[in-house]
Amino acid sequence: xxxxxxxxxxxxxxxxxxxxxxxxxxxxxxxxxxxxxxxxxxxxxxxxxxxxxxxxxxxxxxxxxxxxxxxxxxxxxxxxxxxxxxxxxxxxxxxxxxxxxxxxxxxxxxxxxxxxxxxxxxxxxxxxxxxxxxxxxxxxxxxxxxxxxxxxxxxxxxxxxxxxxxxxxxxxxxxxxxxxxxxxxxxxxxxxxxxxxxxxxxxxxxxxxxxxxxxxxxxxxxxxxxxxxxxxxxxxxxxxxxxxxxxxxxxxxxxxxxxxxxxxxxxxxxxxxxxxxxxxxxxxxxxxxxxxxxxxxxxxxxxxxxxxxxxxxxxxxxxxxxxxxxxxxxxxxxxxxxxxxxxxxxxxxxxxxxxxxxxxxxxxxxxxxxxxxxxxxxxxxxxxxxxxxxxxxxxxxxxxxxxxxxxxxxxxxxxxxx
Amino acid sequence: xxxxxxxxxxxxxxxxxxxxxxxxxxxxxxxxxxxxxxxxxxxxxxxxxxxxxxxxxxxxxxxxxxxxxxxxxxxxxxxxxxxxxxxxxxxxxxxxxxxxxxxxxxxxxxxxxxxxxxxxxxxxxxxxxxxxxxxxxxxxxxxxxxxxxxxxxxxxxxxxxxxxxxxxxxxxxxxxxxxxxxxxxxxxxxxxxxxxxxxxxxxxxxxxxxxxxxxxxxxxxxxxxxxxxxxxxxxxxxxxxxxxxxxxxxxxxxxxxxxxxxxxxxxxxxxxxxxxxxxxxxxxxxxxxxxxxxxxxxxxxxxxxxxxxxxxxxxxxxxxxxxxxxxxxxxxxxxxxxxxxxxxxxxxxxxxxxxxxxxxxxxxxxxxxxxxxxxxxxxxxxxxxxxxxxxxxxxxxxxxxxxxxxxxxxxxxxxxxxxxxxxxxxxxxxxxxxxxxxxxxxxxxxxxxxxxxxxxxxxxxxxxxxxxxxxxxxxxxxxxxxxxxxxxxxxxxxxxxxxxxxxxxxxxx
Numbered sequence: 001x002x003x004x005x006x007x008x009x010x011x012x013x014x015x016x017x018x019x020x021x022x023x024x025x026x027x028x029x030x031x032x033x034x035x036x037x038x039x040x041x042x043x044x045x046x047x048x049x050x051x052x053x054x055x056x057x058x059x060x061x062x063x064x065x066x067x068x069x070x071x072x073x074x075x076x077x078x079x080x081x082x083x084x085x086x087x088x089x090x091x092x093x094x095x096x097x098x099x100x101x102x103x104x105x106x107x108x109x110x111x112x113x114x115x116x117x118x119x120x121x122x123x124x125x126x127x128x129x130x131x132x133x134x135x136x137x138x139x140x141x142x143x144x145x146x147x148x149x150x151x152x153x154x155x156x157x158x159x160x161x162x163x164x165x166x167x168x169x170x171x172x173x174x175x176x177x178x179x180x181x182x183x184x185x186x187x188x189x190x191x192x193x194x195x196x197x198x199x200x201x202x203x204x205x206x207x208x209x210x211x212x213x214x215x216x217x218x219x220x221x222x223x224x225x226x227x228x229x230x231x232x233x234x235x236x237x238x239x240x241x242x243x244x245x246x247x248x249x250x251x252x253x254x255x256x257x258x259x260x261x262x263x264x265x266x267x268x269x270x271x272x273x274x275x276x277x278x279x280x281x282x283x284x285x286x287x288x289x290x291x292x293x294x295x296x297x298x299x300x301x302x303x304x305x306x307x308x309x310x311x312x313x314x315x316x317x318x319x320x321x322x323x324x325x326x327x328x329x330x331x332x333x334x335x336x337x338x339x340x341x342x343x344x345x346x347x348x349x350x351x352x353x354x355x356x357x358x359x360x361x362x363x364x365x366x367x368x369x370x371x372x373x374x375x376x377x378x379x380x381x382x383x384x385x386x387x388x389x390x391x392x393x394x395x396x397x398x399x400x401x402x403x404x405x406x407x408x409x410x411x412x413x414x415x416x417x418x
Numbered sequence: 419x420x421x422x423x424x425x426x427x428x429x430x431x432x433x434x435x436x437x438x439x440x441x442x443x444x445x446x447x448x449x450x451x452x453x454x455x456x457x458x459x460x461x462x463x464x465x466x467x468x469x470x471x472x473x474x475x476x477x478x479x480x481x482x483x484x485x486x487x488x489x490x491x492x493x494x495x496x497x498x499x500x501x502x503x504x505x506x507x508x509x510x511x512x513x514x515x516x517x518x519x520x521x522x523x524x525x526x527x528x529x530x531x532x533x534x535x536x537x538x539x540x541x542x543x544x545x546x547x548x549x550x551x552x553x554x555x556x557x558x559x560x561x562x563x564x565x566x567x568x569x570x571x572x573x574x575x576x577x578x579x580x581x582x583x584x585x586x587x588x589x590x591x592x593x594x595x596x597x598x599x600x601x602x603x604x605x606x607x608x609x610x611x612x613x614x615x616x617x618x619x620x621x622x623x624x625x626x627x628x629x630x631x632x633x634x635x636x637x638x639x640x641x642x643x644x645x646x647x648x649x650x651x652x653x654x655x656x657x658x659x660x661x662x663x664x665x666x667x668x669x670x671x672x673x674x675x676x677x678x679x680x681x682x683x684x685x686x687x688x689x690x691x692x693x694x695x696x697x698x699x700x701x702x703x704x705x706x707x708x709x710x711x712x713x714x715x716x717x718x719x720x721x722x723x724x725x726x727x728x729x730x731x732x733x734x735x736x737x738x739x740x741x742x743x744x745x746x747x748x749x750x751x752x753x754x755x756x757x758x759x760x761x762x763x764x765x766x767x768x769x770x771x772x773x774x775x776x777x778x779x780x781x782x783x784x785x786x787x788x789x790x791x792x793x794x795x796x797x798x799x800x801x802x803x804x805x806x807x808x809x810x811x812x813x814x815x816x817x818x819x820x821x822x823x824x825x826x827x828x829x830x831x832x833x834x835x836x837x838x839x840x841x842x843x844x845x846x847x848x849x850x851x852x853x854x855x856x857x858x859x860x861x862x863x864x865x866x867x868x869x870x871x872x873x874x875x876x877x878x879x880x881x882x883x884x885x886x887x888x889x890x891x892x893x894x895x896x897x898x899x900x901x902x903x904x905x906x907x908x909x910x911x912x913x914x915x916x917x918x919x920x921x922x923x924x925x926x927x
Contacts, residue, residue: 168825208922283620
């Protein structure tokens, strides 16, 4: 598809110029013929939110039934009276109260004591491992989401298949399969006020980069120009959130709104990836109120708005939060927490078997901890990612996505409906 | 004396690179040691001799730089000390709190526009970014500006973190800039003692467990509980990022012991100038072991001894040299230039100029596969385009905003890693489209290319002035094809310059 359109643009453009036909129109006509057989809206979609900085899983999904939790965190524990109870043992941070309805309707699940088998407490390394999907191996060149796209080619017919929202492509999407980084959907493409002039300039640059040979410059520019054409057809400038969805101000709300926009535009999105930062709470983390509470409030409101806005579309969407590691069980000398080990993740959407805290809870007793101080990992993050990739997106070769590991159904936590 | 000997060695070194003309060599050196060539500069460097030019760049203090000095006088931020900025920041925070209170009281949802101290402080932040652009563009001491950028990134501090909003200017001016071509050890110690780093990586809050502060006047424990233990953050990043590297052979226990050594390294309160202070009461008084070496209890001096020890470790030399080679030679640098850099480091005990000289005289630097092999970073792209186009950058934050749009906003990398040195981190489809937009904007202000009626001559001029004669045949034919139906010479000039700057040839260096 990619190749045929480009050949068409080139030869068509040169051949028909003398007839006065707009080569771009012809290109678009050719493109329309090649629309995928599967209606895009029937595709399963995965939205990944990376909480960079290591979110404190213990204050996000609070083990209020554990006395050790309160003993170790005299200043920052969430008082039991503030916790939004889920199952008598765990509860939501009060800032996440807006999500309780989704929990009750069984489309929200939490996975606790999840993380990487690698013991690193470096943000950089742990994020790298979670994105490459190969803990302990620094030399892996591509990310797990990209490898999934490389090996499951069924949907490889649109430049919007894998999209990162932000100025840079994250490690998870880096690799040989085309993927796109979009900072702002509405400003995507060349900024020229008149449409005809914009199209002309776009074509000129496209031709210039056609001669750039191989390598990252060439492939990135090719993906960019294809995306410009598709978005032009989808016209995202007219977007209004539906069902009274109210995205919170700030980057996360804006990003999720754009993801919702792209899902509804039916351009073939399969994996969306976004960052939300501000979780590295070494100092004055706060309890029911404070620094972490503010970040969680934004997260909860943004997820709620996203779910509302998408309405029925959510039956095919899974939102997964992830973070490189958790934080120390004991609060530090600055009313904060330092780098720890296991954390908690959230899965939201129609395909999610929600209303449950999944994963085996290791407990917080000294002998149950990792290296005597941190929450132990009982679920390898690759087993959760693998379950979602295979049972939700339909991945067929998890061994290729997670080389050297191969997540196995016996270890799946059961986050996705069978 | 040593530098004279080194200079003689350099001048008698073999002519660079097989197959490179004097002009190509000059263009290559200008791409790497400088922010690209200004129109005609490749020729003038070739005339002086590229190795002689490199040696002059290494001896930056002796290069006259009066135009930059004149430009710097326009930047208010350079007249304001740390204490002054701290005061202005405090006023801005007060204004914001007052506005929030008023907003809450009025039940209004429309945010009010910042008028006084908040706006002023934000403008100062913009000035700081634009100052970096102006310096990189107009300074004659180009290599030093490149190294300021390199070290600022290596010892990254995120301007958006609380007090770093007012600590960053002095970090750039007083910590990084004077030492960019000095000794690594001095730079390392200066960053460790800098209030900006002490705040960014939380060492200012790290105290020995059980230590108690003396009674402090005006200290309100309700509002700000006193720190009560060590914080490992700086210790970890010091070992992993600043010195040994992640595979540098240290353990979690080493990290803890490094943190104990730095207990007490902190910052004065903002109203006292927010300078470095060593608080003996907060210091862990026991002996510590790091990488098998014992550090006897010696108060503040322990930390300095540890930093000297780390600076001289082989893992540090290798880690930092490899990063320098990634910046100057290739994203995946060959072993040869790294080994040469490490050898120079060992011999001179970390003289940065000697390490750079070793890289620039290494055959790997001049190898054909290194030439034009790197893709410019967002900052390099914007500054090199402005230089090539002969634009004098103004003191508005406009160009800094362009850099941000390309994906690497100045001083705004939250992670202590800084921005990566490899192209995969900044080459992606969205960022490339942003480069094309930036190129068209810059083209409108280009003064280095005259209007010419002859389109072929126009493209030749652009090739010579902007691309040092490296324009590909494909680029040339596409630009000429685009010009065929443009009759207005001004429009043709903007189109041709924009395509040249935004096209693939100019992205490379």
